[in-house]
Amino acid sequence: MIPIENFLVLAALLFAIGFYGVLARRSAILILMSVELMLAAVAINFIAFATYMDHDAFSGLIFALFVITVAAAEVGLALGVVLRLFRERRTANVDAANSLKW
């Protein structure tokens, strides 16, 4: 039996890597990919706690399913916005979207 700490440490490392990507990348699509990494880390945590500590209710599994669904919706909508940004500005970098900067 694998100890639960292994999964939690893996999820923490994955979350930190995704966070670095969100801060360091400039292309909007790569930032979205890093957000996917962070969401996957959170889903691993939910499932680990559900299967190890919540045998009767297993709400974490349901929440992980919702996380996956909402992530799919977010990617679809955000990529539409990125395509729009690319047509307006000829680039997909997030620092090109500065119309609200005063």
Place this chain on the structure above:
Amino acid sequence: MFDRLPLPSQFDRTIVAGGTVAGLAGGPILVVLLGLMIAGTISVAEMVFYLAAAVVLAGALGAVLIKNIVHASLALIATLLGVAGIYLLLLTEFLALVQILVYGGGVIILLLFALMMTNAQDDPIVQDGTQKPFAFGVAALIGGVFIAALLDAQWGSPTAAVVPFRDFGMRLFRDFSVPVIIVAILLDIAFTGAFVNARRAEAEDGEGRS
């Protein structure tokens, strides 16, 4: 017969280089893990876990660090399939299947299409921002705090249990039926919005912007 072979393209050279790096890095890890398993220090499940974790973390580092945007998205595929393997080790086959279907089939295809429709053809090499050291510091701080906190906590020794499909479906569609409906409406709105957004951009491109 050798003149029929195609010349090595840039893509072939990339594959050869990536395979060499993966073999050089993964070989010693595999040997050490096999040795530990034969010596009885770790079980078979733990060895599979370490292999899947290595795939997940290496793919994540690749997705975050590689400069070529297409190669970074290929590394993301490795990560997401490795996460499906982690779900299997957590005894949830259903979520592993959903992960492969939704991410491997849907999200990755969407991302690759968006890459191709933006700047992947002309300029696949991206330059990252100037705040890399700051980003590294914050990420290391967050990861360090998480790991220190969860290694400090007392987890006891809980055991994993398989959730049967029937119980999972009963819980999802009976106890959580209203959230399921709300998520369905959310998906509908999101994809309608994405479609309308992209289509309006097409129309503006066709007419020429005023």
